Amino acid sequence: MVVNEQNSMVVINKLKFTYPGIDGHPPPGSVPLIEDFSLTLDAGDRCLLVGSNGAGKTTILKILGGKHMVEPEMVRVLGRSAFHDTSLTSSGDLAYLGGEWRREVAFAGFDVAIQMDISAEQMLFGVSGVNPQRRAELIKVLDIDLSWRMHKVSDGQRRRVQIGMGLIKEIKVLLLDEITVDLDVLARADLLTFLKKECEERGATIIYATHIFDGLENWPSHIVYVAHGSLQLALTMNE
Numbered sequence: 001m002v003v004n005e006q007n008s009m010v011v012i013n014k015l016k017f018t019y020p021g022i023d024g025h026p027p028p029g030s031v032p033l034i035e036d037f038s039l040t041l042d043a044g045d046r047c048l049l050v051g052s053n054g055a056g057k058t059t060i061l062k063i064l065g066g067k068h069m070v071e072p073e074m075v076r077v078l079g080r081s082a083f084h085d086t087s088l089t090s091s092g093d094l095a096y097l098g099g100e101w102r103r104e105v106a107f108a109g110f111d112v113a114i115q116m117d118i119s120a121e122q123m124l125f126g127v128s129g130v131n132p133q134r135r136a137e138l139i140k141v142l143d144i145d146l147s148w149r150m151h152k153v154s155d156g157q158r159r160r161v162q163i164g165m166g167l168i169k170e171i172k173v174l175l176l177d178e179i180t181v182d183l184d185v186l187a188r189a190d191l192l193t194f195l196k197k198e199c200e201e202r203g204a205t206i207i208y209a210t211h212i213f214d215g216l217e218n219w220p221s222h223i224v225y226v227a228h229g230s231l232q233l234a235l236t237m238n239e
């Protein structure tokens with residue numbers, strides 16, 4: 001979607017992927033789940049990834065997040081291989097926030113354990129190297145009450161703290177896998193505004209997989225439609 005791939009934040013180049021069988025290899029004769037998928041995104045891009053259940057959105061985000069191994073040249077994030085260069089995620093430059101940590105009490109990043117009676121304050125202030133202004137903004141945007149105890153809060157309240165934890169570092173490439181399901185309408189709108197600002201002001205790149213389109217009319221710079229593991233349609237939105 002941009003001309004110069006060298007400076008691009010995310011480059012997916014003819015991505016092909018099959019989930020491995022029990023021996024760690026793709027079952028013989030299996031058809032790749034993702035096939036010939038290419039996409040390039042630049043700083044500031046906000047890409048909506050849409051498609052039906054099972055289309056492959058989560059798989060693509062997880063590959064980008066370095067959670068599945070593919071050939072290094074197929075997926076480059078900040079010019080590096082997401083799977084092989086673990087410093088991408090450990091530095092906080094790249095983050096995948098997905099649905100799976102919604103049900104497990106836990107976002108276990110940044111060495112903060114939360115499967116216990118712990119307050120939102122202890123969590124959010126327990127992360128080192130954080131810009132205090134950013135933390136304060138996130139607490140405001142997500143309307144987090146610092147006295148919340150994580151074992152007693154509602155799903156939506158826990159979700160807010162988890163999103164706050166997930167966004168607390170100044171991430172350069174952010175992969176969001178339907179993170180707003182538990183949020184009420186206002187919290188979702190505020191979060192989307194915050195995320196858009198991240199792209200416009202800091203040049204972050206966000207890929208957001210979702211089925212919920214409410215309030216997204218003016219949000220994306222790109223929309224990518226996936227079906228059967230292939231890119232079917234890519235739209236660049238006019239500002």
Ligand SMILES: Nc1ncnc2c1ncn2[C@@H]1O[C@H](COP(=O)(O)OP(=O)(O)OP(=O)(O)O)[C@@H](O)[C@H]1O
Pocket residue numbers: 019033051052053054055056057058059060
């Ligand atoms: N760990 C796994 N092992 C084998 N197959 C898997 C695995 N995870 C997902 N799949 C298969 O890959 C396909 C794509 O799944 P994926 O979760 O990427 O879809 P999705 O587009 O995110 O769907 P949804 O909108 O329901 O979240 C599905 O057919 C699914 O059964």
